[in-house]
Amino acid sequence: MKFLKDVFNLFYPDICLSCNEQLTDNENTVCLTCRHDLPTTNFTFEASNIVEKIFYGRIPLVQATALFYFLKEGKIQQLIHNLKYKGQQQVGTFTGNWLAHEMIESNRFKNIDVIIPVPLHKKKQNKRGYNQVTTFGKSLAANLDINYLEDFLIRVTNSKTQTKKSRFDRWKNVEQIFKIKNTETLENKHILLIDDIITTGATLEACYLALNKSKNIKISIASIAYTK
Template identity: 40%
Template sequence: MIKKYWKDFLSLLYPELCYNCDVALVEGEDKVCLRCYRDFPLSNYHQSEPNPLVQIAAGNEKVKGGYCYMKFNKHGVAQKLLHEVKYKGNSAIGVLLGEWFGKYLEKELTTLELDGIIPVPLHKTKRRKRGYNQSEIIAKGIQNVTGLKILNEALIRTKNASTQTKKGKVERWQNVDSLYKVVDKESIERKKVLLIDDVITTGATISMAAEVLAESGVNEIYFACIASGK
């Protein structure tokens, strides 16, 4: 009881603010206020035909579906929250985003009967600098809701270079093996996996990773991201 009173007293002096609108949070709210949460710009891409996330992987027949939590808008809530995760070391928000995403997709993911989640990997140098892979943190949140296994060791990034998004599509495919490599083929052969990244913009990064997985024997691949401007 004393602990609760002390916590309430501190919240009066140092209120926790919504990361989107800066309004003081009340009991029961976490990171964003209820109003902002209700106004999330949900994408519902998985209900669209054609699915814009599947279209970015045209030519890869193993990509069967795509799921995006929010539409990406400049200075919008998705950008603000992901900025906290990627550049301010706020991994707790990453986990929470994954949990919200997992609840948003819980019915769909259960129906798919997936074998696991593969976070799009960071190069070890970038991971060391950031302290974690943001896609893996988000995957942990999804796991908390769904119980899906995270296949962290299946795929690695072999080069610490920016995605070559200015190159043509054919040229990007020709360079796919130089960016990603499957190191545990047995863990993914004949499996159905959710390949997750934090943001999908051009789609080059996740498409390259999907191509390597397809060549290594994965049966079905489903894209997932917290935000996309597609």
């Protein structure tokens, strides 16, 4: 079996999804060199971090974090591009495992009952074939031993891409475009709301407005990356 694996790797080598160099046998998804160079934020260990400050006066958060800084043309942009557009969902598993270990070590993210991802519109998800935060969320849930509810929060409006919009236009574009299946399921729950990248926080705020129709909820936020 090892011989067959070696032959397969000769013609179809596993490559680092950050730098595109060939991985060694003891490397997975990202090579050790890139892993060492990834721009981690340490927000998971830091109260009143930048991500939490984004939502001051907008969402009554318990905690918030992002694992990496997102820089244009950087390694994290390459990783998320592979996750989002190239079907490389192992990036979500890799980042979810990493962030979960930070959350456990930090001891700040306690008593979370359920993880809910920012949803894609049904048409967009059918076209892409998956939600890019699914494996990220499932890895978090498995490591933290909590429930993952993928289809509870629903995007009802298929908004256009946000990448070329101003911050104010992004906020207007996502206002009131989410709904929840029912309000009773989440009553009295502490929800970890997750996304791939946080920029203005407008999408997450819109999700909160929908989730807040359930009584007495608490919200924490986690993402793979934060855009400076």
